[in-house]
Amino acid sequence: MRGVIDREQVLHVARLARLRLSEEEVERMASELSGILDHVDRIAELDLDEVEPTSHVVSLENVLRPDEPRPSWPREVVLEQAPDPEDGAFRVPSPQAE
Amino acid sequence: MDELLELTAVQAHRAMADGELSAAEYSDAWQEAAAGDGLNAYLWRAGDGGAEAIAVEQPSVAPIAVKDIFCTEGVPTTAGSRILEGYRPPYTATAVRRLLEAGAPILGKTNMDEFAMGSSNENSAFGPVLNPWDEGRVPGGSSGGSAAVVAGRLAPWAIGTDTGGSIRQPAALCGIVGLKPTYGAISRYGMIAFASSLDQCGPLTRDVGDAALLLSILQGRDGCDSTSVGLEEAPRLPDRENLDGLRFAVPSDIRGDAMEPGVREVFEATLGRIEELGGAVAETPLPHAEHGISAYYVLAPAEASSNLSRYDGVRYGMRAGGNGDLLEMYESTRAEGFGAEVKRRIMLGTYALSSGYYEAYYGRAQRVRTKIAEDFANAFSEFDFVVTPTSPSTAFALGEKTDDPLAMYMNDFFTVPMSLAGIPAISIPAGLAEPAGGGPRLPVGFQIAAPAFAEQRLLDAAHALERAIAFTAKPGEGNG
Amino acid sequence: MAELEPVIGLEIHVQLSTRTKMFCGCALSFGEEPNLHTCPICLAHPGVLPVPNEEAIRFALKIAAALECEVAPRSIFHRKNYFYPDNPKAYQISQYDVPLASNGRLGGVRIHRAHLEEDAAKMVHLGESGRIHGSGASLVDFNRGGTPLVEIVTEPDLRSAAEAGAWARLLRTTVRQLDVSDVNMEEGSLRVDANVSVRPAGSEQLGTKTELKNMNSFRFLEHGIEAELQRQRGLIESGQSVVQETLHFHPEDGSLTPLRSKEEAHDYRYFPEPDLVPLAPSEQMLREARESLPELPEARGERYRELGLAEDTAALLAADPETAQYFERVTAAADLEPRVAANWVTGELAAALRQAGEDGAAESRVSPEGLAALIGMVQEKKISHGSAKTVLAALVREGGEPAAIVEREGLTQISDSGELESIVDAALESNPNAVEQVRAGNQKAIGAIVGAVMKETKGRADGGEVNRLIRERLDR
Numbered sequence A: 001m002r003g004v005i006d007r008e009q010v011l012h013v014a015r016l017a018r019l020r021l022s023e024e025e026v027e028r029m030a031s032e033l034s035g036i037l038d039h040v041d042r043i044a045e046l047d048l049d050e051v052e053p054t055s056h057v058v059s060l061e062n063v064l065r066p067d068e069p070r071p072s073w074p075r076e077v078v079l080e081q082a083p084d085p086e087d088g089a090f091r092v093p094s095p096q097a098e
Numbered sequence B: 001m002d003e004l005l006e007l008t009a010v011q012a013h014r015a016m017a018d019g020e021l022s023a024a025e026y027s028d029a030w031q032e033a034a035a036g037d038g039l040n041a042y043l044w045r046a047g048d049g050g051a052e053a054i055a056v057e058q059p060s061v062a063p064i065a066v067k068d069i070f071c072t073e074g075v076p077t078t079a080g081s082r083i084l085e086g087y088r089p090p091y092t093a094t095a096v097r098r099l100l101e102a103g104a105p106i107l108g109k110t111n112m113d114e115f116a117m118g119s120s121n122e123n124s125a126f127g128p129v130l131n132p133w134d135e136g137r138v139p140g141g142s143s144g145g146s147a148a149v150v151a152g153r154l155a156p157w158a159i160g161t162d163t164g165g166s167i168r169q170p171a172a173l174c175g176i177v178g179l180k181p182t183y184g185a186i187s188r189y190g191m192i193a194f195a196s197s198l199d200q201c202g203p204l205t206r207d208v209g210d211a212a213l214l215l216s217i218l219q220g221r222d223g224c225d226s227t228s229v230g231l232e233e234a235p236r237l238p239d240r241e242n243l244d245g246l247r248f249a250v251p252s253d254i255r256g257d258a259m260e261p262g263v264r265e266v267f268e269a270t271l272g273r274i275e276e277l278g279g280a281v282a283e284t285p286l287p288h289a290e291h292g293i294s295a296y297y298v299l300a301p302a303e304a305s306s307n308l309s310r311y312d313g314v315r316y317g318m319r320a321g322g323n324g325d326l327l328e329m330y331e332s333t334r335a336e337g338f339g340a341e342v343k344r345r346i347m348l349g350t351y352a353l354s355s356g357y358y359e360a361y362y363g364r365a366q367r368v369r370t371k372i373a374e375d376f377a378n379a380f381s382e383f384d385f386v387v388t389p390t391s392p393s394t395a396f397a398l399g400e401k402t403d404d405p406l407a408m409y410m411n412d413f414f415t416v417p418m419s420l421a422g423i424p425a426i427s428i429p430a431g432l433a434e435p436a437g438g439g440p441r442l443p444v445g446f447q448i449a450a451p452a453f454a455e456q457r458l459l460d461a462a463h464a465l466e467r468a469i470a471f472t473a474k475p476g477e478g479n480g
Numbered sequence C: 001m002a003e004l005e006p007v008i009g010l011e012i013h014v015q016l017s018t019r020t021k022m023f024c025g026c027a028l029s030f031g032e033e034p035n036l037h038t039c040p041i042c043l044a045h046p047g048v049l050p051v052p053n054e055e056a057i058r059f060a061l062k063i064a065a066a067l068e069c070e071v072a073p074r075s076i077f078h079r080k081n082y083f084y085p086d087n088p089k090a091y092q093i094s095q096y097d098v099p100l101a102s103n104g105r106l107g108g109v110r111i112h113r114a115h116l117e118e119d120a121a122k123m124v125h126l127g128e129s130g131r132i133h134g135s136g137a138s139l140v141d142f143n144r145g146g147t148p149l150v151e152i153v154t155e156p157d158l159r160s161a162a163e164a165g166a167w168a169r170l171l172r173t174t175v176r177q178l179d180v181s182d183v184n185m186e187e188g189s190l191r192v193d194a195n196v197s198v199r200p201a202g203s204e205q206l207g208t209k210t211e212l213k214n215m216n217s218f219r220f221l222e223h224g225i226e227a228e229l230q231r232q233r234g235l236i237e238s239g240q241s242v243v244q245e246t247l248h249f250h251p252e253d254g255s256l257t258p259l260r261s262k263e264e265a266h267d268y269r270y271f272p273e274p275d276l277v278p279l280a281p282s283e284q285m286l287r288e289a290r291e292s293l294p295e296l297p298e299a300r301g302e303r304y305r306e307l308g309l310a311e312d313t314a315a316l317l318a319a320d321p322e323t324a325q326y327f328e329r330v331t332a333a334a335d336l337e338p339r340v341a342a343n344w345v346t347g348e349l350a351a352a353l354r355q356a357g358e359d360g361a362a363e364s365r366v367s368p369e370g371l372a373a374l375i376g377m378v379q380e381k382k383i384s385h386g387s388a389k390t391v392l393a394a395l396v397r398e399g400g401e402p403a404a405i406v407e408r409e410g411l412t413q414i415s416d417s418g419e420l421e422s423i424v425d426a427a428l429e430s431n432p433n434a435v436e437q438v439r440a441g442n443q444k445a446i447g448a449i450v451g452a453v454m455k456e457t458k459g460r461a462d463g464g465e466v467n468r469l470i471r472e473r474l475d476r
């Protein structure tokens, strides 16, 4: 099943990513992703058992910040960008129906 | 007037310091030039106003074009995406702050592939950027706007970001210099994240000297970025004139049909120049480099899928589907806010991280990344530099590759390995070549990579080579 | 059918009382106006980056030390990805396969792991808003978002709701003594979830577990677990099976209802946080954490047992640092036998305070020196035990010197034996049948005579002495 991603997987992944896809997007996505994964799957042939994964190229450790308060942002500045501000807060549709 | 625009940033800097050039007059000349943008390269220009928070009182350095991926307080910052249309950040990126503190006014914010995902600038929600050498062709991407304004004389210099080649490739396709510094040399704070473990800010300039000056302003450790290191010392202006005793490695496995004939010719010729300058050229294997694309197109989308999840219509930016429930709001906002390529990579990355596939994709890609870094380490034990063409082809026609994602991804073939290894690499214009399928000759870039934090050596060598190549061609001047 | 044995593990979130949030400089706050403590970082604006709070690491290391955990030489942060309005980045920075600390123990319960993470924001549901298909709206307040948390996960070592409650209290006392958190369940700085399952007694493998949330007091924790245990027993005994799910506890009626999942299929897509570098606590950081530990409840209980305190008295004081300290000041004030001082503190004094509707001894008007003096007077027979109670009640009311109160109330014990003897003789006179019965061998009857003497002396006589005198006379 690797390398080929079907319609159902596309829909599942789209839900995980909170993306609504149109019918044609689903079809196109399935074939495009399959094509890309087919190329990517070449790394499956490599012998990597003894190889450590790299998640950082920098060799730093313990980069920390002193526990000193910095002024927070004026609420009006913060809410200026909000799509639906209300009572000094960010209003969102209720998750209940989710 | 025009001769003002011909000065390099270094020359202008000296002239202003010596009082031979009025900073105001110089800035005005550039604002006027920027106003004449016919390439769709700028998304915002100082002339459009709203820049109070990022104003510079005493300009002392050439004004600069900034990729629209850097947050600038009060000034629209979109990362080329609908989802951030109209967003005005409440803060300014560290890299931009360093420019302001150095006395460099912001000339404008440049167009780019949406969230830096692309190699042609055709993925911008605000339309493609045109290549000043041939307006029917792409400038490369994702920092296409920054490359086009420098090549098109709409800005003296610019900054961009490079995740898998997004500075070097457009610099090559537009015939200018592009430098991707060592990962960690410049703060990422305020630089809108695409793939956090790969993203790096860097200069797009007319020559290597300007790149050195700009890097010296931008680099440095930043308390706001845990992964920033800075350089041991700020780079000096390069003055090296030969390449005596320096050893250049050509990856043996890339001498296939990976590139256009014209690109190959220029590449071979440049290797010849290196030898004329006293440098030694030999082949060395980089066995895992060819898997760079595979590893990159797992790791970068995986990180991106997470980095772009914050665009959810709750706190800022676009919101759609407000009448339904939360899920409907999320899905409508992201469906309408993101373009096709961004959706494609979010899907790819989400899939690669999803349960059952993590080890097969993300885990393996991280291990390939380790092998690629080892390959470079081995090469650098014998050589000072690794060289390749920057891009397999010259600038291609608008729309030529938009229907074939994989073909588009292959543009990054030569630039991705250095990004995965986190090492510095520079692209300098090496000559002109006839594009596959004919047409007027176009710039070809030559890429030089060095060990981590060896920026000074890299700039010195690139400068020497640049002098010898003496690339003087300009867009619009009969390059046929 | 075999007896069903409860198997309970706890998952605890402790809010650290640092000055600032986990990854940004915003000050921590509680119960303030919404969104007064936010910045681009804790609101997840484009381009921001997290930088970990040094003090939060120190606090977490103290907790790790108190729980006798092994600290990972090099732990990393992961991203836990899920969409929810209280999670601004749509990922929580947490720890996954390499937590800061693991393999600890507390009060006989094994600690599986303890790791650092960030708290979510607060959401207030406005309920129906007249929008289509009855979906209401919610307001998001990011003041709490980004507060440093230590998540502690135990092994499933608890065997009853009461045991779980007692252990959670021990954890609370232990952490409170570290000065790293308010550990207040009502305010949410201590949040305890429970993983509950049952299995045939003696069986080795675990049954299907459910996760209980929102039990915001120790009482609710016990109620919730008890209710769930009954539900699971009911299911199994009626031949049904338990479904793995998360249950929400409702304090109003103690009911449990299934919780909707925050993310499709709970696929959190964990991966290493590329914006943060590894955490490698230095030898010095570890030493500081160990050396900063005060005496913790377990050790204190041990020491008190060695001092000869009764098991339950030792346990009581071990779990109550303030009263324990009070007790030690009492013993120090007049070198009293620890056992005696402890019994007065947890007995007479506790009772007197309870009667007056007051809480801890430490906060009361009764000074440790005062109590020590009072105990001394009783031991030296200056006052009777009965009078001591009266004095104690007065001390609780107005504080002050016991000696003064004894003076004022004229409670000094009758030491003149002549006076006492005549009172005893009078009592014998006036209780002939009691005398009869005692002589007939009914020892209990002596109580009536003693009572009469005490009545006459208003309790100022020493009970022991009174008894002696009565017998002396009756044996003649």
Ligand SMILES: [Mg+2]
Pocket (backbone or CB within 6 Å): C013, C117, C151
């Ligand atoms: Mg947690």
Ligand SMILES: [Zn+2]
Pocket (backbone or CB within 6 Å): C021, C024, C025, C026, C037, C038, C039, C040, C041, C042, C043, C146
């Ligand atoms: Zn904040």
